[in-house]
Amino acid sequence: MNERKRNVIEAAKQLFIEKGFSSASVQDILDVAKISKGTFYNYFSSKNECLIAILENGREETNMRRRELLVGKDPADKDILAEQISVRQQVNLDLNLMPILEAIFYSGDAELRAFAKKQHLAELSWLSKRLVDVYGQSTAPYAADCAVIMLGIMQHMIHIQTANLNKSIDTNAIALFTLRRIDSIIPHMIENNDNLLFGNKFTNADELSAIDSDLLISNLKKFNQKIQHDDQDAKQYVEFIIDEIAREQPRIILLETITRSFRQTFSKTPHELETRELAASIWGYLDTLK
Numbered sequence: 001m002n003e004r005k006r007n008v009i010e011a012a013k014q015l016f017i018e019k020g021f022s023s024a025s026v027q028d029i030l031d032v033a034k035i036s037k038g039t040f041y042n043y044f045s046s047k048n049e050c051l052i053a054i055l056e057n058g059r060e061e062t063n064m065r066r067r068e069l070l071v072g073k074d075p076a077d078k079d080i081l082a083e084q085i086s087v088r089q090q091v092n093l094d095l096n097l098m099p100i101l102e103a104i105f106y107s108g109d110a111e112l113r114a115f116a117k118k119q120h121l122a123e124l125s126w127l128s129k130r131l132v133d134v135y136g137q138s139t140a141p142y143a144a145d146c147a148v149i150m151l152g153i154m155q156h157m158i159h160i161q162t163a164n165l166n167k168s169i170d171t172n173a174i175a176l177f178t179l180r181r182i183d184s185i186i187p188h189m190i191e192n193n194d195n196l197l198f199g200n201k202f203t204n205a206d207e208l209s210a211i212d213s214d215l216l217i218s219n220l221k222k223f224n225q226k227i228q229h230d231d232q233d234a235k236q237y238v239e240f241i242i243d244e245i246a247r248e249q250p251r252i253i254l255l256e257t258i259t260r261s262f263r264q265t266f267s268k269t270p271h272e273l274e275t276r277e278l279a280a281s282i283w284g285y286l287d288t289l290k
Contacts, residue, residue, distance in 0.1 A: 003274070012029045020103065082175035131150075145197050161174075
């Protein structure tokens with residue numbers, strides 16, 4: 001994604017938060033982003049598509065943070081899974097996406113509702129796979145049911161606590177509480193061969209898009225040129241990633257670790273959004289090696 005499109009997305013996000021999605025017009029976006037109508041429609045076919053791009057960025061950030069939490073850790077660790085589940089809520093807060101998500105809920109727009117459904121199915125898909133990591137392959141026929149049960153319990157717990165407490169919600173504690181309920185449920189389901197959603201794989205929309213290694217290296221080299229005068233330690237991360245991807249057999253564990261450090265190095269800098277996109281591409285590339 002080029003820098004100008006990134007700027008349009010950020011400007012539109014601030015506008016939707018301040019003015020409300022329904023009240024904001026394409027002309028408002030043009031004024032705030034200081035672009036022409038032609039430029040906007042080169043990037044997006046509609047205001048809806050612009051909103052979807054904002055939320056896709058949030059989903060991408062969620063996926064990467066979850067993967068970074070697993071680097072060097074045991075996939076069967078329930079504490080790690082609870083942290084990963086909590087990431088989604090934290091990203092929504094960090095990127096100020098809650099007002100935008102509420103706009104979708106109240107809009108009644110069919111396209112936006114369809115997108116929200118797709119994201120929800122992606123969340124269920126991710127959680128189903130992680131539950132199998134935690135509880136073992138024997139639980140695979142019941143994982144989809146347990147993912148639905150778990151997210152349902154968490155959603156209602158969060159709603160009740162939000163309505164009755166004047167303090168921030170600890171989603172990590174709620175996730176751990178819900179996992180303890182799953183501890184009790186799964187053995188009973190296996191013993192009675194009891195499931196409703198067996199074979200339902202939901203969707204693979206939780207995965208990051210794969211990218212060709214040559215294109216990825218090209219994009220990293222272009223980024224490296226931009227940061228010629230930046231911190232030399234930061235440049236070393238980029239150069240290491242380029243060299244590692246170019247190897248005949250890239251070392252996956254090393255790339256996972258360095259990619260996490262690469263993102264953290266550029267956090268809260270002018271390059272933060274671009275490094276997030278590059279990191280997402282690297283994680284997508286790593287998926288092709290596994």
